[in-house]
Amino acid sequence: MKTATRSMPHRGRFTTGLILGLSLVAGAAQADEASVKAGREAAQACAACHGDNGNSNNPAFPSIAGQPAGYLATQLRAYRDGTRENAIMSGQAANLSDEQIRDIAAYYAAQERKVLNPADEGSTLGSQLYHHGRDGVVACAACHGAEGRGNQPAGFPAMRGLSPDYTAQSLKDYRRQARKGGKAEIMYPVVADLSDEEIEALAAHIATFE
Structure with missing residues (x-):
C-alpha cells in the first residue's frame, strides 16, 4: 500500500507571488510618499493663491486639495504648454518639469479637501x-x-x-x-x-x- 504524499509546488508559487506582489505594493507606496514629499517642496509658491494644503480662502482662486492627481497634472501641463491660458498660472507652470508636475499633483491629491466658507443660500x-x-x-x-x-x-x-x-x-x-x-x-x-x-x-x- 502506497502512502499518499502531497506536492506543494502551487503553494510555493503562490507564496512567492504573494511576497512579490506585496513588495511591489510597498514599493509603490514608498514612491507615492516620495512624490508627495517632493511635491510639498515644489508647491511652496502655490500656497500664496491656493492656500495651505490647497484649501483656498480667496474666492478668486480655486481649492485644489483632494483633486485627482491625473486631473491636476493635466491642468499644469496645459498651462505650461499653452493649451490652457491664464496670466498667473502660465507663468507659474512655465518652467516645471514633468517630474515636478507629477510630484505637485501627487501632493495636492493627497491633501484633505475642506470647504472653508460654504454659501448659505443656493438656487x-x-x-x-x-x-x-x-x-x-x-x-x-x-x-x-x-x-x-x-x-x-x-x-x-x-x-x-x-x-x-x-x-x-x-x-x-x-x-x-x-x-x-x-x-x-x-x-x-x-x-x-x-x-x-x-x-x-x-x-x-x-x-x-x-
Missing part, C-alpha cells in the same frame, strides 16, 4: 440642473457626485469649495470652448446649451456644498 434651478439635468443637459452629479466630491479614480474633479464666480467663469469658458486640455472636450456638449442664468444658478448651488 432651486441650480439644484435641479445639477442633480437631474434637463433635456439636452446631463446632470452634473453623474460625474462630479451628488455632493460635488468628484471621482478620483475616473479623474473627475471635486466641485465643492469653489466660489460661484470661479465656477461660473469656468462653465462659460467651457461653453465657448476656450478652456482646453485633459477632459475639457467632455464638457463642451454638456454646457453648450446652458444660458447665463442657468450657469449662474448652477454656480450658486455648487457653492452650498460643504
